[in-house]
């Protein structure tokens with residue numbers, strides 16, 4: 708896929724699937740705007756990709772999101788692809804989820820996607836073209852135990868995706884979600900109550916029909932496809948990349 712002359716803004720770009728997506732965009736010739744709250748990792752990636760300095764901040768802050776899009780326009784004069792990969796998880800059932808945890812997950816996973824997308828759509832609508840890919844999840848479509856806030860937040864991401872896709876289809880925009888299964892990123896080991904053992908990781912892999920976790924690049928490639936003209940007839944789609952997990 709050739710993204711020469713195109714501009715891609717990736718949130719959550721400092722780690723995991725966001726970083727893999729930023730690397731794939733860069734390799735395909737795009738100018739990549741790295742957005743993340745982790746200044747150190749974001750700076751490392753910017754150096755690796757010889758990209759402009761990262762935009763460091765919190766996507767749950769609407770002013771930061773507007774400013775990130777405005778800076779992208781100042782730098783490049785356009786925005787072709789937005790990828791909303793920033794996200795967090797809390798592993799708890801409803802009784803174990805504090806008010807603060809619930810609000811934090813909603814603020815980042817739902818509000819962050821909405822604020823970034825709203826800012827991007829204003830620019831893309833004026834351009835008459837653009838693509839947004841949101842990171843949903845298999846847990847936005849089917850339920851899971853012990854991750855109530857996360858499941859709720861990803862369900863909301865899927866509905867933001869569908870609603871915005873319909874609102875802006877006549878503006879020439881395509882808005883889709885990628886819905887990964889179990890992916891080998893720092894998130895998969897985070898927020899666990901105890902140490903992550905090899906047995907736990909094996910059990911996770913065994914829960915997947917292919918018998919293994921995805922590598923981040925296997926999701927990033929699908930994100931690039933959805934962002935590209937090759938996906939010209941796709942909008943409002945939830946694209947499962949889950950090795951058959953939700954096929955059962």
Ligand SMILES: NC(=O)c1ccc[n+]([C@@H]2O[C@H](COP(=O)([O-])OP(=O)(O)OC[C@H]3O[C@@H](n4cnc5c(N)ncnc54)[C@H](O)[C@@H]3O)[C@@H](O)[C@H]2O)c1
Pocket residue numbers: 718719720721722723724725742743744745764765766767791792793794795815819842843844845886887888889890891892893894895
């Ligand atoms: N890992 C999985 O198995 C999996 C499965 C399905 C969906 N997802 C989703 O994929 C996306 C990427 O996850 P990952 O596994 O690569 O995670 P990760 O933890 O490796 O990376 C997430 C990145 O988002 C950044 N971030 C978090 N909150 C932020 C905020 N408020 N503002 C700016 N940046 C912020 C972090 O600093 C980090 O760099 C997330 O939306 C996640 O929910 C992950």
